[in-house]
Amino acid sequence: MNNITGTIALLSLAIPGFFLNLIILGEKRANEAAAISWLTGSIVFTLSIYIINVFFGIKLNLASALSTLVAITGTSFVFAKRNLALPKINFKSNLLVKLILVAVPLLIFITAFFYPVADWDAVTLFDFRARILLNEGFVVNKIIEMIYGGYPMYTSLLHFWVYLTGLWTPMPIYPLFTVSLAGGIFFVLRKFYSTRISLLISLAVIFVPRLFANSFIPYTNLPYTVLLMMGVFYIYLWTKSKNVSDLIFGLLLSAATFWVRDFPFALVNFVLVFLAIPVVKKYSKILSIAATIILVFVYFVPEFHTIANYLKYTVYEYYSPYWIVFSGVFIYKLIKKQKDWFWALAYLGYGTILFAGTYIFNTSIPGYYTAVFDAVQRMTIFINIPIILFATTLFLNKKDS
Amino acid sequence: MSKEKILAVLLGLAAAASTLLFVWLFCLEFYNYDNFVFSTYRINIYKFGFVAGIFPAIFMFYYLTRKKSDVSVKILAVIFCLVSLPIAIQAMGNLTARTASMFKGKDYIMQKSMQTMYGGDYKFMDFIKSYLKEGPDAVIMLPPNVPPWRHTGSTQIMNSYLYPATTTNSTESAAPYILISSETESAAYHLWPDFKVPADKIIIFNWEGGAPTIIENTDWDPEVWQDKKPWGLIIKKDE
Numbered sequence: 215m216n217n218i219t220g221t222i223a224l225l226s227l228a229i230p231g232f233f234l235n236l237i238i239l240g241e242k243r244a245n246e247a248a249a250i251s252w253l254t255g256s257i258v259f260t261l262s263i264y265i266i267n268v269f270f271g272i273k274l275n276l277a278s279a280l281s282t283l284v285a286i287t288g289t290s291f292v293f294a295k296r297n298l299a300l301p302k303i304n305f306k307s308n309l310l311v312k313l314i315l316v317a318v319p320l321l322i323f324i325t326a327f328f329y330p331v332a333d334w335d336a337v338t339l340f341d342f343r344a345r346i347l348l349n350e351g352f353v354v355n356k357i358i359e360m361i362y363g364g365y366p367m368y369t370s371l372l373h374f375w376v377y378l379t380g381l382w383t384p385m386p387i388y389p390l391f392t393v394s395l396a397g398g399i400f401f402v403l404r405k406f407y408s409t410r411i412s413l414l415i416s417l418a419v420i421f422v423p424r425l426f427a428n429s430f431i432p433y434t435n436l437p438y439t440v441l442l443m444m445g446v447f448y449i450y451l452w453t454k455s456k457n458v459s460d461l462i463f464g465l466l467l468s469a470a471t472f473w474v475r476d477f478p479f480a481l482v483n484f485v486l487v488f489l490a491i492p493v494v495k496k497y498s499k500i501l502s503i504a505a506t507i508i509l510v511f512v513y514f515v516p517e518f519h520t521i522a523n524y525l526k527y528t529v530y531e532y533y534s535p536y537w538i539v540f541s542g543v544f545i546y547k548l549i550k551k552q553k554d555w556f557w558a559l560a561y562l563g564y565g566t567i568l569f570a571g572t573y574i575f576n577t578s579i580p581g582y583y584t585a586v587f588d589a590v591q592r593m594t595i596f597i598n599i600p601i602i603l604f605a606t607t608l609f610l611n612k613k614d615s
Numbered sequence: 616m617s618k619e620k621i622l623a624v625l626l627g628l629a630a631a632a633s634t635l636l637f638v639w640l641f642c643l644e645f646y647n648y649d650n651f652v653f654s655t656y657r658i659n660i661y662k663f664g665f666v667a668g669i670f671p672a673i674f675m676f677y678y679l680t681r682k683k684s685d686v687s688v689k690i691l692a693v694i695f696c697l698v699s700l701p702i703a704i705q706a707m708g709n710l711t712a713r714t715a716s717m718f719k720g721k722d723y724i725m726q727k728s729m730q731t732m733y734g735g736d737y738k739f740m741d742f743i744k745s746y747l748k749e750g751p752d753a754v755i756m757l758p759p760n761v762p763p764w765r766h767t768g769s770t771q772i773m774n775s776y777l778y779p780a781t782t783t784n785s786t787e788s789a790a791p792y793i794l795i796s797s798e799t800e801s802a803a804y805h806l807w808p809d810f811k812v813p814a815d816k817i818i819i820f821n822w823e824g825g826a827p828t829i830i831e832n833t834d835w836d837p838e839v840w841q842d843k844k845p846w847g848l849i850i851k852k853d854e
Contacts (some may be wrong), residue, residue, distance in 0.1 A: 318710070325713040328721050332728040342775040349779060414695065421699040426706040430713075539694055546690075605691055 215276075217327065220381025224390075226283065227375075231255025233290035238463050241299035248301040249397030250444060252390050257441075257470045260371040262286055264353070273351040276378055311413050315396070322389040322429055329385045329430065331373075336432040339365065341384065344373030368474045369434055388436060392429040395440045396420050402447055405455075407609060415606050419443075422598040423533050424591065438474045439596040441467050446483045446600075450556050453490040461487065477593070478571065482563035489556055498555040499548075505562040506544070512569065521573045521583075528587045529568065529594050536598040543605045557604035564597055619681075626677055630670040634704055637667035641708020646715060648731075664701040672696035735822075736766045736798075739846055740776045742820050742827065746848050747792065753780035754790040755848075762802035767794055786810075791851050793835075795819070797844040804844065809837050812849050819847040 231254040235247035262282050266272045303312075331341045343357045350356075353367065373384040396416050403412035420426055428436040448464030451457075468483035488494045494501075513522040530537045544558060572590075576583050583590070616624075640660050644652045652660050675692045716724050729737040747753040757773055758764035766772055773782040773794075783790055795817075796807045812835035819828040827847065835849050 321710060321714060325710070325717050328713075328717050328724045330725055330728050332732040334732075337732070338771040338775045342778065345775075345778055417703065418695055418699045421702040421706065423702060426702065427709065430709075535698060539698060542690075542694075605694065608691060609688070 215378075215380030217381055220376050220379045221327075221386065223379035224376050224381065224386060225252070227255035227259050228252040229255065230258060230283070230287040230290045233287070233294035234258060235463075236294040236297045236299070237290065238459050238466075240459060241297040243401075244299040244301045245303070246398065246401040249401050250394045253394040253398070253440060253444070254467075256372060256390075257368070257473060258286055259283055259375070260368050261473060263371060263375075264367055268353055271352075274347060274374070275351055279375060279378060308409050308413065311410070315400075315413065315416075319389060319393040319396070322392065323386055326385040326389055326430065327383065330383055331385065331432050333431055333433065340369045340432060340434070341373050343367065343370035344377060344384070347371075347374045348377050364476050365434060366473050366476070369432070369437060373432075384432060385430070388432060389429045391436045391440045392420060392426065395425075395443060398440075398444050399447060402451055403606075405451070407606075411606075411609060415602065418602045419599055422536070422595065422602065424595045425599075428592070428595060433592065434474050435592045435595055438471055438477070438593075439599075441471045441474060442479055442483065442596050443599050445469075445471065445480065446486065446560055447603075449483055449486055450560075450603075452487070453495070453556060456490065461490075479564055479567050479596075482560060482567060485563065486556065486560060489559070495553075498559060499553070502544070502555045502558040502562065503548075505559065505566070509562060509565055509569070518569075518573065521576060522569065524584060524587075525569060525572060525590075528590050529597065532591055533594075533598055536601050539605060540601045543601070543608065546608065552607070554607045554610060557600045557607060561597070561600040561604065564594075564600070568594060568597070623674075623677065626670065626674040630674045633667050633670045634700075637664065637701070637704045638707045638711065641705045642711040642715075643708075645709045645712035660705075664705060665697060667704045668697045668700040671700055733766065733772075737776075738822075739767075739820055740773070743794065743848055744777055744780075746818055746850075747777065747780045753777075753792065754788065755780060755782045755792040755794055756786065756788050756790040756808075757782050757784050757794050758796050758798075758807035760784050763799045763805055764796055764807060765798065765800035767796040767798045767807075793849040793851065795835075795840075795845050795847040795849060797846055806837050806841055806844070808835065808849070811836050813852040814849045815852045816850040817847065818850070819845050822846070 228248075228251040232247055232251035234254050235251055236244065239247050259282070262285075263274060263279050266278065266282060267274050272278050331337055339360060343360065346357055347353065347370065357367075357370075369387070372387050376384045376387065396419070399419055400412050400416040403415055406412075407415070425436070425439065428439075445464050445466075445468030448460045448467060450464075452460035452464055464483065465487070468480040471477070471480045489498055512518045513526070515522075540558075540561060547555070547558075572583055637660065640652050640656075640658065643655075644650075644660060652658055672693045675696050676689060679689045679692055716727070733740070743755070747755070755773070755777065757770060758768040760768040760770065768784065770782045770784060793808055793812055797804065814833060814835045815831070817830040817833060817835055819830070821827050
């Protein structure tokens with residue numbers, strides 16, 4: 215086993231992912247299926263090896279992990295057989311931009327092979343759990359009882375898999391999340407916009423603060439962001455297309471966030487499903503206005519002021535000028551009487567959960583939240599993506615926007 | 616050449632120059648160390664990073680105005696330049712620095728990453744690891760997890776670094792190894808262990824990189840070592 219086998223093993227997770235995506239999305243959407251194939255493959259594979267280990271007591275080693283991968287791939291292939299299709303890429307238009315979009319992720323991926331794990335939470339938790347698992351073969355008490363162990367095993371099992379198959383560092387795992395997000399968003403956006411606009415919006419998403427930098431940090435913030443955003447994106451797509459496969463895919467991706475972190479932001483995605491109901495959609499503008507007023511009002515309530523003020527400077531002001539962009543687009547859409555308020559509600563919903571979570575956290579450990587401002591910023595790297603997508607609804611034709 | 620074309624060329628050149636300048640500055644920052652650009656050139660690139668997006672934004676607005684694009688397209692293009700471009704430029708600088716580092720080899724990057732995370736302490740921890748017998752039986756008693764022993768007292772850090780050996784802060788422990796630490800992180804010097812220990816071996820780490828000093832069959836007495844500020848490992852006598 216060496217770095218080459220480890221790299222192949224890492225990338226091979228995309229194969230069952232591709233088949234699984236095809237089963238849900240269908241053969242006509244092979245490009246989308248391919249774009250986030252590694253993401254879904256990694257989720258299903260890690261969940262499977264966790265289940266065989268914890269619930270069936272099978273020791274995790276090369277034979278059992280590889281057999282699980284082969285079994286998932288084989289089973290998903292059988293079910294995907296009817297929908298089997300290869301992705302098609304048209305290199306004739308926008309060749310330069312597309313080459314950049316291939317070359318940059320490739321460069322990020324290659325450079326990652328030179329870097330060790332050297333970030334606190336990863337060294338003392340995510341990567342450490344993988345090394346213990348490599349040694350013990352079981353999710354032992356030592357792993358379960360580890361400090362701040364409220365994190366599910368997702369990234370630790372990915373580290374375990376690459377170590378097991380010969381890679382010296384797990385760092386190449388993380389650029390794959392950025393690539394999944396960029397590719398996934400691009401192919402979904404293509405349903406609404408031209409190639410050029412879709413590329414630009416995808417780039418704007420990748421370049422929200424701290425997201426790109428997290429391609430080089432072995433934490434769970436980036437995987438969480440990618441799953442949460444792809445989940446909400448497919449739910450958005452469902453509100454437009456009414457295609458059940460979009461809804462199923464969106465819900466599954468949103469639910470998968472609980473396999474990465476025990477945070478409740480995916481609840482917002484689930485609630486947004488109701489925007490597909492015409493009556494709810496009709497009142498989405500009023501709901502957005504009401505939510506904005508309530509959130510602003512909360513800031514002035516003495517009971518909530520400390521937490522609201524903390525989030526104001528730690529998250530919203532830190533990520534300036536995104537909240538200003540949101541306000542601008544919000545007012546513009548009000549003036550133009552536009553109808554699509556999905557992303558405004560997503561942004562406000564995440565804000566509500568963030569506030570409620572911090573408030574509850576503060577009641578259990580008073581004052582501790584102020585010591586983890588950097589962690590709060592890392593945790594909320596997804597919060598500006600709905601703003602980008604909210605702004606892009608201005609591009610939609612009048613009927614949809 | 617018309618005035619309009621000259622203006623367009625000038626704006627384009629300014630956009631390209633500001634982009635390249637900031638890519639270069641961010642590259643220097645990532646290639647060297649955090650705050651390198653500010654400490655060397657007194658330029659706060661994080662505060663003024665938005666400057667990198669201004670000329671491209673003006674250029675884009677001018678270009679789109681000439682094409683009589685829809686107002687929402689103009690607004691979004693300018694927003695994109697002002698909000699996303701500075702981060703994209705920072706990312707390009709980061710990637711350039713990482714690519715340049717790649718050509719220096721894995722060992723160089725490894726050393727730099729470890730230095731960034733642990734300071735020089737990783738050399739000491741490597742030394743400790745080399746003297747522990749393999750397996751989970753190797754238990755090391757660490758200093759208390761309070762300053763000045765911020766690194767050497769942390770069981771989280773030491774456990775992960777020294778795995779499969781385990782560590783403890785308990786002075787009641789029958790651990791066969793005791794860490795010697797003169798760490799002074801965020802507090803005044805306090806030699807550890809600050810009590811006498813019957814020792815089989817006292818191994819003193821050499822920060823200059825030479826061979827360690829090994830003292831056999833001499834018990835550890837903190838008063839003897841107090842002024843020497845030693846770092847090392849005590850292998851306790853079998854009881």
